[in-house]
Amino acid sequence: MQLCAVCDQQAPKYRCPACQVRYCSVGCCKKHKEECKPQARPATAAAPEGRQPCAGAEEPLAVHDLLNEDDQTDAVPLPSLKQLGESEALRDLLLNPHLRRLLAAVDGAQNKAEAMKTAMQEPLFVEFADQCLKVVEPADTEIY
Template structure:
């Protein structure tokens, strides 16, 4: 997620605790403070947070993105839950999640039979039956 400094438009690392704008450095913070930042009203803050979440979802949507309602089906799938009792599989998933290069780590994980079995089980749950039949 790229955050942009509201003062100089560089990459921002910090957020003003008062008004929640992003800034990149002490000099930009000082400029911002000189302009007397205002506290966002609670409703405005929540509305802004909702817009940010919505924007992130849109930005990360691709043609292969699985809809949220189908992802929720994974939670109640017995096969998926049984596979998740395997500590080696859980460790692989954690490694992928924490990795800076998840694609590379996932390629290595695809060499593990338990990971392939898990991926197949997940795909069975989230893919439309019509899509599966068309691809067969």
């Protein structure tokens, strides 16, 4: 996981549009502005209201900014994510309130790995995970 380039203590939430340095807070933004060395870069749209600790100088981080190389290899491409949203089989499974509670528990857990391990003991959750994988990584039709 990356750390703030200024304080080196917290995960960065923002990126300087002038030099691409990542930082975590208003204080770090101000400190960075004193030493910023801008790079030539095309202009971008302003950040949304309420997310402007450097007077509009930062951009929110994208997913690829938060993931290291190993995590990025496991990232699901956007078209596949859209297919998940369009899957009737997943939609049918999500009608089950028990599955929704399991998903909420995993999402809200402090220790996600442990929560996933527990959830994978539930046949309904395994069925959901399998269905997600079928959409994201469809099996090859050829047999080798």
